[in-house]
Amino acid sequence: xxxxxxxxxxxxxxxxxxxxxxxxxxxxxxxxxxxxxxxxxxxxxxxxxxxxxxxxxxxxxxxxxxxxxxxxxxxxxxxxxxxxxxxxxxxxxxxxxxxxxxxxxxxxxxxxxxxxxxxxxxxxxxxxxxxxxxxxxxxxxxxxxxxx
Amino acid sequence: xxxxxxxxxxxxxxxxxxxxxxxxxxxxxxxxxxxxxxxxxxxxxxxxxxxxxxxxxxxxxxxxxxxxxxxxxxxxxxxxxxxxxxxxxxxxxxxxxxxxxxxxxxxxxxxx
Numbered sequence: 598x599x600x601x602x603x604x605x606x607x608x609x610x611x612x613x614x615x616x617x618x619x620x621x622x623x624x625x626x627x628x629x630x631x632x633x634x635x636x637x638x639x640x641x642x643x644x645x646x647x648x649x650x651x652x653x654x655x656x657x658x659x660x661x662x663x664x665x666x667x668x669x670x671x672x673x674x675x676x677x678x679x680x681x682x683x684x685x686x687x688x689x690x691x692x693x694x695x696x697x698x699x700x701x702x703x704x705x706x707x708x709x710x711x712x713x714x715x716x717x718x719x720x721x722x723x724x725x726x727x728x729x730x731x732x733x734x735x736x737x738x739x740x741x742x743x744x745x
Numbered sequence: 746x747x748x749x750x751x752x753x754x755x756x757x758x759x760x761x762x763x764x765x766x767x768x769x770x771x772x773x774x775x776x777x778x779x780x781x782x783x784x785x786x787x788x789x790x791x792x793x794x795x796x797x798x799x800x801x802x803x804x805x806x807x808x809x810x811x812x813x814x815x816x817x818x819x820x821x822x823x824x825x826x827x828x829x830x831x832x833x834x835x836x837x838x839x840x841x842x843x844x845x846x847x848x849x850x851x852x853x854x855x856x857x
């Protein structure tokens with residue numbers, strides 16, 4: 598059987614800071630370029646990865662004083678694209694990836710939600726979301742239904 | 746975070762001159778929106794046609810901008826590119842805002 602994968606496994610890193618997320622996303626999307634993803638699928642990947650990276654810099658690394666990096670690893674599988682985001686910040690408080698329902702928008706004007714969408718978007722767009730604490734690292738594995 | 750502004754009868758058009766509204770510019774976006782809309786009464790049309798990416802922080806900033814206008818003053822959106830549209834549909838926020846395909850369509854609807 599011919600190998601269906603188009604891109605070799607890749608790994609890249611970015612500074613663990615809010616200001617580095619854009620560049621990290623750009624690097625990751627550049628690695629995926631040979632897949633020729635549709636605008637729709639590229640949007641799915643970039644949104645999930647953006648929310649995952651934002652969570653790391655805003656929560657896991659919030660109390661980290663020294664400079665640290667976030668690693669993104671990716672490879673193609675028969676089911677799509679598998680991405681792993683690795684950081685050395687604080688563990689997920691619940692020990693598992695938060696399962697988030699969509700914030701309620703059927704509320705009074707003043708109560709309309711301005712946040713709480715991140716995990717909901719990750720779970721909505723990814724086919725698999727798995728968190729593990731390994732040693733001093735957080736691993737978030739994401740399966741995305743693109744590039745198959 | 747650059748916003749440009751123009752006025753039509755009953756409608757204040759604000760165009761975002763950036764490709765992204767994400768976590769790194771969400772606060773600046775909220776500030777610029779408040780400055781641009783302060784003191785007016787007309788409906789605000791936010792033209793997002795140059796924006797090809799928003800994350801959840803960007804979405805939150807747009808909701809915050811709407812809330813800062815108060816319940817009596819509307820914020821409507823135009824020019825949603827595919828990924829921006831995806832975020833609004835996924836979170837059902839497209840049902841909270843009036844959404845128009847283009848600025849022209851919004852202008853026609855507002856009768857100016």
